[in-house]
Amino acid sequence: MNDQSKAISRRGAWRFVLLWIVGIAILLAFPFIIAQERYVLHVAIVVFFNICLATSMWLIWSLGFVSFAHAGFMGVGAYTSALLLIRLGLPLWVGVWAGALVGGVLALVVSLPLMRTRAVYFFMASWAVGEVIKRIFAYYRGFFGGWEGLFKIRPPRLGPIDFANRTAYYYLALVLMVLIVLAVYRLNKTRTGWIFWSLHEAEILSSHVGIHALKYKAGAFAIASTMAAMTGALFAHYHGYINPKSFDIWTSEFALVHIIVGGLSTVAGPVLGASILTIIDELLRPTEFYRIIIFGVILILTVLFLPGGLESIPKRLRLRLWKLPEDKDTRKSIFSVFGKGRK
Amino acid sequence: MTVQLLVQMTMTGVTLGLIYGLIAIGLTLIFGVMRIIQYAHGEIYMLGAYILYYWFDVLKLPYWAGFVVSALVIFFFGAGLQLLLFRPLHGKEMLYSLAVSLALIFIISSAGLIFFRPVGRGISSFVTGQIQIAGAEWTYERMVIAGISLVLILALWFLLQRTKIGLAMRAVAEDPETAGLQGINNRRIHWIAMGLGSALAAMAGCLFGTLMWILPSMGFLATIKAFMIVIMGGLGSVPGALVGGFILGFIDSFLTTLATSEMAYIFGFIVIFVILVFKPSGLFGQEWE
Numbered sequence: 001m002n003d004q005s006k007a008i009s010r011r012g013a014w015r016f017v018l019l020w021i022v023g024i025a026i027l028l029a030f031p032f033i034i035a036q037e038r039y040v041l042h043v044a045i046v047v048f049f050n051i052c053l054a055t056s057m058w059l060i061w062s063l064g065f066v067s068f069a070h071a072g073f074m075g076v077g078a079y080t081s082a083l084l085l086i087r088l089g090l091p092l093w094v095g096v097w098a099g100a101l102v103g104g105v106l107a108l109v110v111s112l113p114l115m116r117t118r119a120v121y122f123f124m125a126s127w128a129v130g131e132v133i134k135r136i137f138a139y140y141r142g143f144f145g146g147w148e149g150l151f152k153i154r155p156p157r158l159g160p161i162d163f164a165n166r167t168a169y170y171y172l173a174l175v176l177m178v179l180i181v182l183a184v185y186r187l188n189k190t191r192t193g194w195i196f197w198s199l200h201e202a203e204i205l206s207s208h209v210g211i212h213a214l215k216y217k218a219g220a221f222a223i224a225s226t227m228a229a230m231t232g233a234l235f236a237h238y239h240g241y242i243n244p245k246s247f248d249i250w251t252s253e254f255a256l257v258h259i260i261v262g263g264l265s266t267v268a269g270p271v272l273g274a275s276i277l278t279i280i281d282e283l284l285r286p287t288e289f290y291r292i293i294i295f296g297v298i299l300i301l302t303v304l305f306l307p308g309g310l311e312s313i314p315k316r317l318r319l320r321l322w323k324l325p326e327d328k329d330t331r332k333s334i335f336s337v338f339g340k341g342r343k
Numbered sequence: 344m345t346v347q348l349l350v351q352m353t354m355t356g357v358t359l360g361l362i363y364g365l366i367a368i369g370l371t372l373i374f375g376v377m378r379i380i381q382y383a384h385g386e387i388y389m390l391g392a393y394i395l396y397y398w399f400d401v402l403k404l405p406y407w408a409g410f411v412v413s414a415l416v417i418f419f420f421g422a423g424l425q426l427l428l429f430r431p432l433h434g435k436e437m438l439y440s441l442a443v444s445l446a447l448i449f450i451i452s453s454a455g456l457i458f459f460r461p462v463g464r465g466i467s468s469f470v471t472g473q474i475q476i477a478g479a480e481w482t483y484e485r486m487v488i489a490g491i492s493l494v495l496i497l498a499l500w501f502l503l504q505r506t507k508i509g510l511a512m513r514a515v516a517e518d519p520e521t522a523g524l525q526g527i528n529n530r531r532i533h534w535i536a537m538g539l540g541s542a543l544a545a546m547a548g549c550l551f552g553t554l555m556w557i558l559p560s561m562g563f564l565a566t567i568k569a570f571m572i573v574i575m576g577g578l579g580s581v582p583g584a585l586v587g588g589f590i591l592g593f594i595d596s597f598l599t600t601l602a603t604s605e606m607a608y609i610f611g612f613i614v615i616f617v618i619l620v621f622k623p624s625g626l627f628g629q630e631w632e
Contacts, residue, residue: 066438113616113620114620116620116623117620117623117624118623119437120437120578121578121619121623121624121625121628123380124574124615125616128616129616131567131609131612132612132613132616135609135612136609138605139605253445256441257442257445260439260442264436264438290457292449292450292452293449293453293454295446296445296447296448297446299442299443300428300443300446303432303439303443304432304443307435307439
């Protein structure tokens, strides 16, 4: 990156800083705006967890693949932290780092053989990793509690603050969410982030200009899985109860859905997708089975009519207002097929 | 381990392997021709089984006609899905077609729970009786089912290798643009392949539903198995799907008898992982980008 391009990428940067500060300020004030309503706080905490998962998965996506082992690594973090508390009495403050360490090392070890596979085969191989992790939790009843899972995972205390209080836990989850999103956002802006996208676009070409593809791929996979493991630790202590079902393929798939609906090209995608879809999901809860059907319909409509996801809406509006020609991200795929005939 | 047990397990393994192979061949056909990940393949298999159930056990109509009706209905259902949902996404990011098929899983399986109720049902057997060979019990039902699966797989092989439409499918799978230049209508081949793959899944559902219970949630397990097989054998490869089907059928049959079904499941995934580490594109697969 030379000085000129640095100057270009810095232009307008204050807007993003302002956006971040305003966003965090709103989130900090949020519990008092809603008068500490317990249900709304619960939804907010779930939203934060989902944002953490979707954002860390998006980090893997920025290298061009999707890991279905993500929920499995979340489970590794959750179980490590819960077992440390139950067997050794160590609080979350130790558990979250231990979970991150175990999850990260495991991800690094697994990623070396895993990275030999590509595209669809990677989906499946990572799915196999996730399933094996989940089934191992279920299989060893004595140690991991089997399908019933582990109980009585107390939230931690810090001096006078007891995190059994939802407002307190809200701030804890907020800290993790902001840290993860900020880390991914910043990482994406650095030279490393550019290398990730270059591997996404053309892996062979990148290797030819001297980028060690395996190193970056394994590194990004380990970092993202570490983030998932930390989310898992906080998840376990929030719910107080975990079982292998919480960490199955569906959790990974919902994170993937959040990314696709939110948008694939910037970190705003997973954040928007995870928050809006989680809120819609909560609003639809009274409709029981129909909830999942409506969810599926939303997903299909987004993919067909809004490719590029929610994050592309401002760009679409801008193009519409100034009557600019639509580009490849914003063209509505369905009309190009059914509307104007063959291309 | 007695000889009798060994024979019994081998027989179960072969039957399971053939049925698994049937599901997986449909999936591999869809991927090979269109390069989409049809994640809702198992839900289609579930729908096929339910059509036969309503035809044979509720309406009391003849079994074989129901088998054909189920295959036909699902053929057009699959073709419709292709024309309506997957065609607009053709040539785009593979994640989009993955997302659509994920959404189809949500929609079909929840609709199944609402309409079919989460109650296990069985399709009644069409033949009864058994004989004893080598000390093991061979029910006629199992033998007929294994036979039909084998015939269907051979028929598909014949279609792909010996007919004009099969040649067109292989051409599109190999190189869509060149195939188009030779006058092959890619879109037509796409919906035919999708319908055919779905119909194979439906027929597998009918056969499996006769052997075991059917449930609205049976689809996802079938999807998992089908994907395990297809990945093991190599996406887009028909012999690969058959070999993968047998590997998984034997793992399921032997480990479920000797250990637990849980162990069979874990071991299956470990085998896939190991195969992928040494053959990153499956046993018979090509390199896909």
